[in-house]
Ligand code: ADP
């Protein structure tokens with residue numbers, strides 16, 4: 523039987539898997555940031571996910587998905603610097619608040635999660651879609667969910683669909699001029715280079731999709 527939702531315990535394992543995926547991509551993310559920023563984005567993401575792992579591992583087994591997301595956000599923000607430390611930390615905290623009281627992440631909760639993350643990032647970062655930031659990938663993932671309307675794919679399909687949309691959006695940032703963050707000082711020298719934060723968000727969603735494929739599409 524296919525499982526269709528993520529429990530708090532699943533979420534803890536999934537975050538560890540996402541952290542491994544980010545760590546594997548550290549050098550690529552640093553290189554992307556070296557092209558249009560200061561070259562530290564991979565380091566920051568790896569350090570942030572290490573901080574998440576340490577914090578989440580120490581939570582009691584009874585911690586709900588809202589607490590796991592909130593504590594992950596607090597840990598990420600506390601463990602890292604840079605623009606993304608605050609912005610990504612806040613996104614996770616917002617997702618925790620949006621899922622308060624929910625016992626699992628089913629498609630409806632995943633929509634809430636993306637909605638709260640996009641609102642949080644847009645509010646805190648003050649960028650718009652098209653400004654060549656992480657928001658482009660978050661916005662595309664959220665739009666992909668909204669465009670499904672009333673059709674109800676199960677969670678593994680939904681994650682695969684949204685992570686694909688985030689990946690395409692991250693690639694498309696290469697053609698954008700940067701209007702927020704460090705890269706905004708570069709003018710058209712930023713053209714041809716994808717935004718590192720958009721790429722890292724697409725890696726996060728891609729790893730979530732892969733974890734779900736691996737763990738849900740087997741009998742358990
Ligand atoms: P820093 O720029 O402080 O070195 P990082 O290199 O870790 O931080 O992260 C850079 C990424 O942060 C960018 O690629 C972009 O995606 C994201 N970012 C920066 N400023 C904003 C913003 N105002 N809104 C959304 N994302 C932003």
Ligand code: MG
Nearest residue numbers: 559560562563
């Ligand atoms: Mg940087």
